[in-house]
Amino acid sequence: MTETLAVQLKGVVQKRSNFQLGPIDLAIPKGYITAIVGPNGSGKSSTFRLLLDLVKADEGTIEMLGQEVGSSPDVELNKKIGYLPEESWMHEEKMKATEKAEFQRFWYDKWDVNRYQELLRLLEVDPNQVLGKMSKGSRRKFEFALALAHGPELLLLDEPSSGLDPLAWKTMIDVLHRYMDRGDRTILMTSHIVEEVKRLADYIVFMSQGHVLGMYEKDELFSSWFVYFVSGERISAALAAKMPGQCGVEQAGGTTYRITTNQAAAAEQWCLEQGLELVSSQAMELDEIMAALLMQDRLNARSN
Template identity: 60%
Template sequence: MEEKVAISMAGVEQNRPHFKLGPLDLEVPAGYVTALVGPNGSGKSSTFRLLLDLAKPEKGTVTVLGKRVGGGDDVELKRRIGYLPENTNSFEDSLKAEDKAAFVRQWYPDWDVNYYRELLRLFEIDSSLKLGKMSKGMRRKFELALALAHRPELLLLDEPSSGLDPIAWKKMIGVLHRHMERGDRTILIATHIVEEVRRLADYIVFMDYGRVLGMYEKDELLSSWSVLFVQGEGRPEWLLRTVPGAIRTEEAGGSVRIVTSRAQQAERWCESEGYRIVARK
């Protein structure tokens, strides 16, 4: 039986003054969670905008849930999609959360008010607050509840756990697992959190410099993932570009923490370049 595809991008290119996205060739399977992984500025958010027709490609075709994006009236298509952007809109700060929810629900015939209220209780959200008065974490939880309330067929999540405390993060993971239980829904999530990938993803797509570097099954790939703590000259940004398989690098108490998908090659590289490995996970 041929596997269904939720998202297809073929030869997609977008040019901006200081960044080129693509060419992108990507197929995201329906019924699974796919994680889009890459450093800041690699093109993840730009890819989401193309999927939603919020930006136009110069070349290529984008197909979402069997419909060509940018081909005309897309109201029905967007009703099948839930979207959590990475950044909130400051012009909404003066709105009460309950007023934004009342506006958003008008666009979704399948809006489930009982499920929405359940999410508010679960995430401990005070919907009487103005959005600008909410903490970053509460606002993130509220926006996630909005994205989920119509139980979308395709859920696009751009760094969803940004600002969440550990308890809220665990609740989010549980909610997303339950969302996928029916087996006919799809999630595309952009994240840099390794544990999020471990707990949620079925497939992993690596992006860098506006290109897709590869798509892999999670279980096969994570067996070779490792976290190294190294000491030596070199900034995390440079190490991210040079260490084999590097997915994330950051300062960590006098050393640099490197998450790599090619542990053995990364260790050999560190030894050859004079970096001392002080710890492994």
């Protein structure tokens, strides 16, 4: 495995009676935050369970931090990983937070009790509560503190802000930015919160129906996907469809067309060369980009 990768999946397939995940080929770079986004049921949480060896893949290989997952006892590998699941474990409902923290501490050589206590204060969590009696937000903040307390090299966060109020969400964002300051740590997260992805992610992976639609550098993604309103005497649906990166064409009235593209710079140059007028342009939001990718995926599936 290349030293610059924190996670690598090669040809990974998991087959179930009502769902197939993969084949997935994915390379997550070290030292960055990568967010996986996609509709519910697209396979995001299933991918995390495979990474943690909680379930087995039917095909392919998975490597994390230079070690193949499941090839040997993963005790040392697991010490380098922090995990925040989307759902809390039901069998822990009757435990006190302090009891779970003591159990967790036993498994991690680098457990930092001062860091753990600092996170509890920052997040305003009472560790003397019974886990099952905590509010969803308090439970989430407690689990978040646990995931970070041993200073993991790789942090897996499944919908980290679920149940958090705006103030707690902002605190979590600040904590994660500080966590990444060293430059040698990696976060792989899932999220459906557009602002969260924009504030945190360096790379964005789009998933749908068990497979990866694409992985993009965030700034490049947002500078490439645009909607243009184009007008001109010779404009037509056929010509509009030839715009570089074209992902959708609609007539907007008269001789004006609404064109979606994922190659903004090339599209603007093309309009200039074709003698067409750029009436207006609008950068696309993350959810709009995902909708366009999902539409492309459906069209490709039909054509195949």
